[in-house]
Amino acid sequence: MTESSPRSRRRLLLPAVLAVLALLAAAGAATVLVRAARSGPAPVGQTTPPLLPAGGQPAPYTFTDATGRLIVCPTGSEPTVMITAATFDPPLSGGSVMLAGRRYRIHLSGTVDNETGAAIDVGRLFASVRGVFWPAHVTVARNVPAQSSVRVTVDGSYTSHSKGTVRVATHLDWHWHDTKLTDCDENGLVADD
CATH class of the missing domain: 2.60.40 (Immunoglobulin-like)
Structure with a gap:
């Protein structure tokens, strides 16, 4: 048996570590893709301002009387x-x-x-x-x-x-x-x- 130098051990160890890291990255990406496929498309954030709530005060009825004066009718x-x-x-x-x-x-x-x-x-x-x-x-x-x-x-x-x-x-x-x-x-x- 020949004795290996620290440099040769690093050469052999480096490809093995890179292979393990590549496998872990591939497994993580596959997990994310599988979960995304099961839950449907990602929700889209609201891009417009929210609408006002239903109800609220109605606009008052207005008209111009015979003298030209604007009349604003009561609401309620x-x-x-x-x-x-x-x-x-x-x-x-x-x-x-x-x-x-x-x-x-x-x-x-x-x-x-x-x-x-x-x-x-x-x-x-x-x-x-x-x-x-x-x-x-x-x-x-x-x-x-x-x-x-x-x-x-x-x-x-x-x-x-x-x-x-x-x-x-x-x-x-x-x-x-x-x-x-x-x-x-x-x-x-x-x-x-």
Whole structure:
């Protein structure tokens, strides 16, 4: 056996180390390619600015009046009546049924809600029972400031002519307090169903 010099050992060792490094690099590249093929194409980053969120404030309805003045109509929800309590004397059968021939004393209470940017005047507020006008006594303020509510009460008697589920509704007629807004009507408002 011949003795090898350190220089000859390095010559033999260097190709072996380079071969191992090449195999490790090839294995790493193959792993990356296989994982990429399994997960599909890489996601593309957003290249445009994000959109605004859905909703937001609607653009106000505008028009030019007869004098040439620009009128900007209020926005918000249409003014509405919210009944928060109802009592019936005698009590309803099963909690929701009126009996034929019975006279009921009905008391409703709640609010007139004005979620617009301008004051409104209550023109008329009336009630109906089962879709028929009900001549009840209504107590409500005639003016409702912007972004506010006022109390409302509805009291009266009603004679049920047939057995059936009770349906009491209110109907609100209103107009803008500021006469410059008269032609706005309900333009620009959102109907709450």
